[in-house]
Amino acid sequence: MVSEEFIRIFKTNVIHQELVSNINYLKEADVLTIEESELCNSMLEQLELTNKIDLKKSLTQLLDKENVPDFENIEGYERLELESKIDEFIKERKKEKEDELLELLISELEHGEISKNATKVFFDKYIDIVDIKDDNVYDNLGKIEDVEINISSCVDFIDEKIHGLQNGTLTTIIGEDDVCKSMWAINVAYEAILQGKNVLYLTPSYNKETIYKRFIVRHSCDVNRFDKPFTFDDPYSDYDKDNYLKVYTDFKMNYLKHLILFDESEFIISTRYNLQKLIAYAEDKFLKATEDGILLIIIDDFTQMKLDNGRRSITNIHTIISEYYKYLKNQARNLLGTERKISILTTINSYYLYDVRNNVPKELKVLSDNIFSICADIYRKNPNKFEISVLQSYNGYSSDYTKTVPVDYKYWHIKNEEAPEESFQSLLEKEKEENKILRSDLNFAKNIINTSDILQSSLALNNILE
Incomplete structure (x- = not known):
């Protein structure tokens, strides 16, 4: 055959x-x-x-x-x-x-x-x-x-297979470890910011200071401009402080205008209407600062999103996904009724979804254009490798295997040093x-x-x- x-x-x-x-x-x-x-x-x-x-x-x-x-x-x-x-x-x-x-x-x-x-x-x-x-x-x-790759996934084999996170698509990253999902989201946002694309980053799981620090640490990995990367856990000499100031100033002056970050302390998101107000606010701020609107929305971690139907709080994760994803999918294709397409990325803890690889929840399969899974052995044997697979994509590609992707966990950096899987030849x-x-x-x-x-x-x- x-x-x-x-x-x-x-x-x-x-x-x-x-x-x-x-x-x-x-x-x-x-x-x-x-x-x-x-x-x-x-x-x-x-x-x-x-x-x-x-x-x-x-x-x-x-x-x-x-x-x-x-x-x-x-x-x-x-x-x-x-x-x-x-x-x-x-x-x-x-x-x-x-x-x-x-x-x-x-x-x-x-x-x-x-x-x-x-x-x-x-x-x-x-x-x-x-x-x-x-x-x-x-x-x-x-x-x-x-x-054209509108937004890079920051994973080479995914960009090769599905051409990144295309405008008009809704992407879900599923995994048990919150840190590795957040690292992936940070890298996607960072690469978009470097290209001058405006990113709205919503973080119900972390406070704003934590996420800003992760962006600064990731920025310090640019060896072409900075002496060496650093973390906020390292002891500092006077030299390290000067290096940190150089990295921080460069990010603030050149890239911070392309990032709007909100945590739950500033916006209590419990309905689609509240989420829309937040998006509209960020859109207006970007237009005034950069003369361009939102091109990427990230929700990290969507598992912590709240939903209130006016009578009571909804706790079923499947109901919450269904309610918000319908709205997000529409916004990806028609942001705030402007007919402009953007990319939206969410992270979800697979602990709440049971057997994800063999039984992806129906609402995720129907409403997500792309579904990626990620796992890591951060706290045991190998902290610098993630296992990533594509469960579903907008162009029909999926992988029955996991791909090992090298990362530098300490510096919040997905490195992508491995060669492409197979050549045309x-x-x-x-x-x-x-x-x-x-x-x-x-x-x-x-x-x-x-x-x-x-x-x-x-x-x-x-x-x-x-």
């Missing part, structure tokens, strides 16, 4: 092409019904007379005739959602077509009614789906369009090997079909398929 690696490359090729290329892939993969193929031909013929919005609407009709969304302002995140639907459509159609052809062939073998023409059609179609030329695979991998070499095996199996099956022992042929082919 088709290798998992091939399907992944096939999906990647489809997702990252323009819509015209997507239509061609649908046709060339031979997964369409006659009516759908005619619709694709019609769309291509009218390409010069239609704009992209109309083309997207037509393609959506092909995928889901009863649910055509409004495409008046479709860009960015909505486009990714549409391409994800195209991806799933192709995958399902290809699987249906393969199953249909396999059943036909097995039936012919079992009943002794082999039609050489039918089996030839089967193999031609099957090979046509999987036998992409090696050079084409490499070319397509090389032509994957570069998607290594993927190509894998695909070449998979194709060799697949072609060998198909040729073997062809030879079996031409034998006179029908029963033996059936058993042999079933062994291959299994």
Whole structure:
């Protein structure tokens, strides 16, 4: 059967092409019904007379005739959602077509009614789906369009796979250890601030002084500008005090204007309305100070958020998530009704969510665009490594494994010194090997079909398929 690696490359090729290329892939993969193929031909013929919005609407009709969304302002995140639907459509159609052809062939073998023409059609179609030329695979991998990283996740393999925290998305970091989740949030905010992006940082779990100190310590790790990093737990000499003053002054003068930080002592957030007032206040302050609005909102730690329905306080974490996440998801796509998209990041303690990896709560899966998990052995064997995995992402990528990410826990710094997981060349070499095996199996099956022992042929082919 088709290798998992091939399907992944096939999906990647489809997702990252323009819509015209997507239509061609649908046709060339031979997964369409006659009516759908005619619709694709019609769309291509009218390409010069239609704009992209109309083309997207037509393609959506092909995928889901009863649910055509409004495409008046479709860009960015909505486009990714549409391409994800195209991806799933192709995958399902290809699987249906393969199953249909396999059943036909097995039936012919079992009943002794082999039609050489039918089996030839089967193999031609099957090979046509999987036998992409090696050079084409490499070319397509090389032509994957570069998607701008709006906000870096500060983890290289995540930025590589999902292009950072895209505007219009809501991201959740889940983990038991509060410190490692906060360190990740601090690094995301810090990198955004360095790029001149305005960050609203809400911290129900920590006081403002603690978070400011963490930012200063993280800033001291810039070896190109400062002599050495420091922590507030280190003993100070006069030299260290001068270094601290240099770091503090640089952060205050150049970057502090891009950060607004609130802890619970200043704003009691117990309803969506109170949260909206806080966001509106920060938006106004940023516009006056930088002539730009909020681009990133972080809530660290969301587990400590309170909710009051006017009659009583809500304590169920799932209800609190559902209530606030609906609002936050809307704000990510349409901040304060301004039609501006931003990125929102929250951290949640997995202790309250039970078995997260195998049973992510429904409200998180539905309302979060990205879900990352993080764990660390800070207090025992290895304080300078985090284990990170992607449970869900807006573009469909997820990992069934954890990735070790080096950090400097003492200085609140995610270092990202490891090389990328796999290069395009290594993927190509894998695909070449998979194709060799697949072609060998198909040729073997062809030879079996031409034998006179029908029963033996059936058993042999079933062994291959299994």
